[in-house]
Amino acid sequence: MVFLPRFYFTLVAAILLALASPWTSQGIAASLLLTLLLACAVLADIVFIPRDALAVKRKVPPVLRQAQAFDVELTLVNRGDRVASFEIIDSPPADFTGSARMLVLRLPPRQEVVRIYHLKSFRRGSFEFGAVFYRVSGMLGLIQRQGKIEMPQQVQVLPDITGEGSRDLQLALAGAMHAGRRTTRWRGEGSEFESLREHLRDDDFRHIDWKATAKRGKLISRQYEMERDQRLMILLDTGRLMSPRIGSYRKLDYAINASVHLAQVALHKGDLVGYAIFDDELRAFAEPKKGQAQISHLVRNLTSLQATRLESDYAAVFHHVLRRCSRRTLIVCFTDLGDAPAAQRLLQASLPLLPRHLPVIVTVSNSEVLAVTRKMPVNEFEVYRHVAAMEIWNDYQRTLLGLRSRGVATVSVPAQELSTAAINEYLRIKESARL
Secondary structure (H helix, E strand, O other), rough: OOOOHHHHHHHHHHHHHHHOOOEEEEEEHHHHHHHHHHHHHHHHHHHOHHHHHHHEEEEOEEEEEEOEEEEEEEEEEOOOOOOOOEEEEEEOOOOOOEEOOEEEEEOOOOEEEEEEEEEEOOEEEEEEEHHHHHHHHOOOOEEEEEEEEEOOOEEEOOOOOOHHHHHHHHHHHHHHHHHHHHOOOOOOOOOOEEEEOOOOOOOOOEEEEEHHHHOOOOOOOEEEEEEOOEEEEEEEEEHHHHEEEEEEHHHHEEEEEEEEHHHHHHHHOEEEEEEEEEEEOEEEEEEOOOOOHHHHHHHHHHOOOOOOOOOOHHHHHHHHHHHOOOOOOOEEEEEEEHHHHHHHHHHHHHHHHHHOOEEEEEOOHHHHHHHHHHHOOOOOOHEEEEEEEHHHHHHHHHHHHHHOOOOOOOEEEEEEHHHHHHHHHHHHHHHHHOO
């Protein structure tokens, strides 16, 4: 039971009357009478408040998208025979954010209403909604009875591959189809012949099909498409360097979203896609395959994935990939280069992949550090920050330069551009027939 302000107001009035008895002859009698009436009213409220006054149904989508708002629909039914006032609090997962979850309303007897509130989650994984707590007020407004309705409900939050990410993906797919229609063919390139068409002014003369030109009496060019059935391995680092937060997401979240987008584009282009998840050891591995089932498998593995506090063992995972992938493969590793010793380990571990495979290191550039280096310091503290940021940035650039000088391609962009940059690098490599 919970006592309401009206009860305390009446109780204080009875106490004041008792205190005023030396000056008022009827003060004690009035105080006792008021106290007795208050006790009777409380008993009446206790008797007439039904124990199971509320019935609740909750409707939530079982599968959600990271950082996308969704509706929680509560259907509330007053099971009593009188009008009742309710205070209702739902119990969504603690990591969810959104509008107020407390409802205050009056319900006629045997009537139901629907109330909706909005939530979103910036974390992936499996979560559970808990019980619905409520209080129902008595007729006299003196007390409330508390109740609890157990309503466990599981939901899954998948990586964000819609919204802004979806627009990036659609643009990338459109670019991929365009790139597949017009691929520059250099000597030794493995591009596949697609069709013949009339020669255009900007076409390379080496694309002219002279036999077709002689038959038709006008210049005819061969049209090529990028090779299919090539192999892509996506390596996803979940070590400690991927845990820092950038805005609402962690670095790992951006890497996961970019991985899914890249896999979708590669499968759309007819390539085989595999993946490996690792930190200090290999956590998951899938051989390169075709088909949308591979995307579903990848998303399932990534849904509950969280960054750990462990040091990433690049040598072990690269050795495993080298042993399992005999054909030439594009190996795209999403990781971070913010720590100089870890970056050196990555550099040494990637060298054995060459020249059989083509490794690409994709990392999020630290825009905050770069902003500090570009700002003119005005006091001692800012001078210290500026020098520290310059050292971090220079180490980062030296690592990138070291990787590129040894034939390892790199992609370093702000977090919001990671998906688009990774897809563009993949398409650029396919178009240049480096695979």
